[in-house]
Structures are given as structure tokens and as C-alpha cells.
Amino acid sequence: MDIYASALSPGMDIGTGCFLLVVAVLSIVGNLLVLVMAYKRSAKMKPPELLSVNLAVTDLGAAVTMYPLAMASAWSHHWLGGHATCVYYALAGFFFGVASIMNLVILAIVRFIVSHNMQSPKETISWRTVKLLCVWIWIYALLWALLPILGWGRYGPEPFGLSCSLAWGAMREEGFSFVISMFVFNLLLPSIIIVCCYFGISIKLYITYKKSGISCNRMPNVIRLHRRLLIIAILISVGFIGCWTPYGMVSLWSIFRGIDNMPPEVSLLPCMFAKSSTVYNPLIYYIFSRSFKAEVHQLRCSWPLQKVCHMTHSMEDNTIYVLENNGKSQPTFQEPTETRLANTS
Template identity: 75%
Template sequence: MIAVSSLLAAAVRPAAALSVLSIVGNLLVLVMAFKRSSRMKPPELLSVNLAVTDLGAAVTMYPLSVASAWSHRWLGGDAVCLYYGLAGFFFGVASIMNLTVLAIVRFVVSLNLQSPKEKISWKMVKLLCMWTWLYALVWALFPVLGWGRYGPEPFGLSCSLAWGQMKHEGFSFVISMFSFNLLMPTVIIVCCYFGIAIKLYLTYKRSMNNCNRIPNILKLHRRLFIIAVLISTGFIGCWSPYGLVSLWSVFHDSSSIPPEVSLLPCMFAKSSTVYNPMIYYFFSQSFKREVNLLPWVCLNTFSCHVSNGVTDNGIYAVSANVEPKVPARSTTLDEISDSQFLCK
């Protein structure tokens, strides 16, 4: 018990830091999205939606978790425990499904890297965002309606799905949940990004044969591909230890898992909301440039100018927008040949 108390005391500061970083980082993403809303392309709304899910989890859950860790006990009652577990499951499912939809849309966008035409409309993206929220809400309500169950975590500082109590009556829920909300999305994400990698490689080889240098549009898609893969890998990697511990508690005696062992995967899973803004900042030149131009960030002349060799108009992980070089005479985009996208 003393070891658990020491672990809880040591976890307070990291948990508080994660809460602050998650809230500030995702708010920053939303502020940048609002500032460039007039220039935003439809697929980028998916990344904004992902920031909303991360911010929602950080605001509705993390403060109570940090306060409970500080007090070394759960501060809420049964009703609050139900709310906390539902919110965690809701935002978690919304995030993984948003990443799945993002991977599919990213794959569709990459099918013709040189096309200046939009393949995804605003209406379609809004419907996809709405679908992710409705899908997550349905799954979050299942335990409330009797299929599955919410309950306190073994270490007693938060609540989630009561894995140890679903060995029999909730076993079908556990299998369905892991199949449709972890295994299937992971397979779709891996297949989509594997297809994108093949497409980028083939386009790279073709462009090198034609003009012996990498076109700007291919550089952008490669950068966006890296961002998307990092975001998906980070989320799945953060939640995998928690999923493994949860499955162990379903198939074995949950009391055999020490509280400190179940605490660390839970904290690691909650850290998934912190990484996305950092990935955007370090791998998206335009996002970094716009953040550095904020009045409270731009402290000197040098930090207000971020060089960018590639015209990176898309700050998120879905869309790339490279304007072709238009000849001096008035020419429409339809009149510009593919070679200008490949060898400019």
C-alpha cells in the first residue's frame, strides 16, 4: 500500500503536466484552424475534429483525475464514476474512428497526387465527422444500457470499463469492442498507409525518370504522410498497453494485476492527447510558422520568420495544396499540364 501511495504521489506532477500540455496544445491547433478557416481545405476538418476529441478528453476528465491523484482517492461518487468512464470511452472511440476515417481520406487524396481538383467535398467531410461522433456515442451508451459495464479502475483514481467484471455477462461486449474499435481500425489504418507508401514510391520513381528531381507536390504528400503515420502510431501505441492489461483482467483474475501495473498503462493512454500538436509543430512548416507568428510566441525578429523551401499550405495531416506556376497569359488550371505539377 505504501508503494502504491508513493507511486500516486509521484504521478501527480506528470499527470498535471500532461493535462496542461494537452489543453494548451490542442487549443493552439483549434486557434490556428480558426485563423486560416477561409483557406482550409475540406479534408483538414478531420484533423480539427481530432483536436476537438483530444481537447474534450483533457477538459472533461484530466482535472478530476489529477485532483484524485493528489488526494490519493477517487473524489467522485458512483454517478461521477459513470460519467468519467463514459467520457473516456466516448472520446477514445471517437479518436480512433477519426484516425481511421483520416487514413481512408488520406488514401483517397493520394490516388492522384498531381490533380488540383478536390476529391473530398465539405459535405462529405462534415458527414464523416458527424458519423465518428455518433458511432462513439452509440458504443459509449452500450454499458449504460446493460451491454458492458463501467466501474472504478483497480488503483482507485479513475473509472473506465469494468474489465474484471465482464468475464461472463459482458464478454460479448469485450470481444465486439476490441474487434470493431481496435483491431478493425488498426488494420484499415495500416492498409491505407501502406497503400499510400506504395503510391508515393511509384510516383517518385516516375517523376525521377521524367525530370530527375522530386516535385514539390510529392514532397508535401511525403511530409503529410509522415505526420499522419506518426499521429496514428502514437495513438495506437499509447493505448496498446492499456488494452493488453484490460484483456488480461478479462481472461484472468484481475486481482493478480498490481495497482501500480494498471496505473502506468492508464496514464500512458491519457498521454495520447498530447502528441498531436507536437507532431504538427515539428513536421508541418506552415503550422510552425503560424504558431511562431503569434504575439505571445514571437519574442524577437528571428522567431517571427520561419524559412520554408516548400509551399506548405496544409497544416494538418490530410491535405496538400501546391499552386502551380501559372504562365504570364491568363490560363486556367485545366489548361496546365501535369508536367508542371511534376517538374516545376
């Protein structure tokens, strides 16, 4: 039996390839826009913004290094390249997946720290700290990705034959400790930390709002800002964890119950859903971040074929106010991008 042959129908293979094509295009275009916007305003970049840029790099890296091979294999009805490309694909997927989840954990922690200093323009996170955190994220992800090659765990084809990942079925006995450790340290604990951090931020914002003693219509801009940034950060985290949880559940099922009685389509859908996680972050930025949407619009208006461009900015978009001890909102400093990607960290 050829383990790299597709277990799906030819029509489903073509559909899978088309789905991956759409995901790849949206991921590459969206995350490139995030990087372009970060580059354009690099001179004004705050230290935490590097984490948002790093997250875009992980999504872009997954889309570029993985999806073209998966698309070609789907349209060929057979995994291309055999064992060598299978290990490469699985390693890349595990590497970028772990890097993404750990990036989200660091984002949540930094966001929590920043929320406790929301009424002061003083920097709480230094460039050196953020750079070290980014380096740690990549090293941590690389170590986990190399473990199956070094003998703890194993890479192999997915049950439907058009993708490769951790060989869940083959690790029921020899790699069981790896699977449990991987789920605890790269899914369960990160999810708990993210939930606790954002719950703490919500409590902090609620307490700050109550202490202000003013109505909702007169809520200080700094609280509005942090509330919007909290929504963006939560959506990013929920999107990633939500996309990968079904795949994790199916993988655990294959560990405890085996994959022989699992239809190929059942293993396909969670895998495709997990791959779509690289699309959501730019969409969330575009929908909920006014400055990111404005910058994308401005970039589009700068194209040669675009003749007319109208941009509007309000005082609320460009100024941050802090709540003074006397309960009045007074302007303390200006920040050109009210919902910049940096502040999601």
C-alpha cells in the same frame, strides 16, 4: 472494502497527480493552438482539414472533462464523487477514445483517396461529405459509450482506484461479448484499415516517383509534400494506437486471467500511458509541419512582450507543383501552407 480508495502508496498518488497535471496542460495548450490556427485560416480551410480539427477537439475534450477530476482524486488518495462521477469519467473516456480512433480511420481513408489525386488541384472530398463523416464519428462513439449504461457492458473503477473505465474484471462472464465486440470494432479493425491505407499511400508515392524518372534531388514538390504528410499521418496513428495497445493488452489479461493477481502498479502504467495520447498530435504537427511551426512562431511573436520577430518562407513552403505528362514539374497553383493540417487527412 472501499473500491474507490487508492491502492497505491501516497507518494505514487502524488506522482500520478503531477503526471496528469503535465499531461493536461500540454494537451490543453497544444490542442488549443491547433484550433486557434485553424480558426485563423478558416477562410482558406480545405474540407479535409475539418477532420484534423475534429481530432483536436476529441483530445481537448478528454483533457478538459477527465484529467482535472483524476488529478484531484490522486492528490486526495481516493476517487472523488463515488459511483456517479466514476460512471461519468468512464463514459467520457470511452466516448472520446472511440471518437479519436474512428477519426484516425476516416483520416487514413480520406488521405488514401487524396493520394490518388495528388497530381490534380481538383477537390476530391466535399465539405458536405466531411461534415457527415464528422457527425458519424460522434454518433458512433456516443452509441458505444452508452451501451454499458444500457446494460451491455459495465463501467467501474480501475484496479488501482484512482480512475474509472470499463469494469474489465466484472465483465468476465456477463460482458464478455461486449469486450470482444469492442476490441474488434474499435481497435483491431481500425488498426488494420489504418495500416492498409497508409501502406497503399506509400506504394502510390513510390510508383509515382518511379514514373517521374528523375533523381531524388529533383523529386517534384508534390511528392515531397505527400511524403511528409504521410509521415505526419503515420506518426499520429502510431502514437494513438501505440499508447492504447498496452492498456488494451492489460485489459484483455484481466478478462481472461482476472485482476486479483495483478499489482496495482501494473494496471496504472498502461492507463497513464493511454492518457498521454492526447499530447502527441500537436507535438507531431510542430516538429514535422513547417507551416504549423511558422504559425505558432508568428502567434508567439504577436504577443505584447515580443518585440522582434523574423519569419522566413521558401518557395518550397508556399508552392505545390504537379508532375505533367512530359515529366517536367510545373507550377499549377499556390497553397500558402505546404504542410497544413488539412492535408494530413
